Amino acid sequence: MPAAAVVQGARHVSWAGLVRVFLRSLFLQASWNPRGMQNVGFADAIGPALTELYPEPAERAKAVARHLEFFNCHPYMAAAILGGAVRLEERVASGELPAQTVSSFKSTLGPPFAALGDGFFWLALRPTSALAAAVTEPFLGLGCVLVFLGLYNAVDVAARVWLFAMGYLRGEGVVDVVARAHFASGTPLLKACGAVLAGALAARSVLAAGLPGRPFHALLVASTIVGAAALLPRLGVTRAVYVALILGLALGARFF
Numbered sequence: 001m002p003a004a005a006v007v008q009g010a011r012h013v014s015w016a017g018l019v020r021v022f023l024r025s026l027f028l029q030a031s032w033n034p035r036g037m038q039n040v041g042f043a044d045a046i047g048p049a050l051t052e053l054y055p056e057p058a059e060r061a062k063a064v065a066r067h068l069e070f071f072n073c074h075p076y077m078a079a080a081i082l083g084g085a086v087r088l089e090e091r092v093a094s095g096e097l098p099a100q101t102v103s104s105f106k107s108t109l110g111p112p113f114a115a116l117g118d119g120f121f122w123l124a125l126r127p128t129s130a131l132a133a134a135v136t137e138p139f140l141g142l143g144c145v146l147v148f149l150g151l152y153n154a155v156d157v158a159a160r161v162w163l164f165a166m167g168y169l170r171g172e173g174v175v176d177v178v179a180r181a182h183f184a185s186g187t188p189l190l191k192a193c194g195a196v197l198a199g200a201l202a203a204r205s206v207l208a209a210g211l212p213g214r215p216f217h218a219l220l221v222a223s224t225i226v227g228a229a230a231l232l233p234r235l236g237v238t239r240a241v242y243v244a245l246i247l248g249l250a251l252g253a254r255f256f
Helices: 015-025 039-045 047-053 057-066 078-093 100-179 183-208 215-231 236-252
Strands: none
Touching (some): 015 100, 047 078, 100 183, 183 215, 183 236
16 A cells, blocks of 8 residues: 555544644734744644644654744634644644645635735724724723723634634635635625714714704714715725814814
């Protein structure tokens, strides 16, 4: 029988090992470097799994070296790749797959997952959570910080746990799972929510500028943001907010 077809016996990472891998993934960027980006953090995160799968030091050293190759992804979306890499390492350790499969898996999914994560978490979820916190500031004071932390972390922690679990359970099939997770379609929805919240903030600013008897002006500012973002896609949410804020300043200064 050819050597490539020899199966060494199924090897699996324990649940405790998976938990340790996930917890280490929270510090993926702690060892960020310009040469390998997140490679050291990834190798450290998957370390507990490699220790269980490769009891022989020489084989374990080869496995660690695989994960010291260049790697860069959004730190939250990387959880799916990390989970998938653990599953693939199980198959490599069992003799079912060549070691190169793991490297190809990581290098193929890193860039597209990074783009999804940047758009959803950085450009949509984070500003929307910050705007929600700003809206509650008059009522909660510094407690609005807890609103931001609660909203943002409720989504990002849950997403990381789910992505890691799906990566481990589905392996290379995690691509289909992420494609059905609506990250791309959810980004515009979050941005729309952020536009509404920004409109509320602009409206409050107009009222605070001395227009308590003219609430329709505040409504005009808020609707300008929402309307411009919805009807003029090329304008974008950011420019729509600026346009509405300029309108709010004009109203507050009683130019008309």
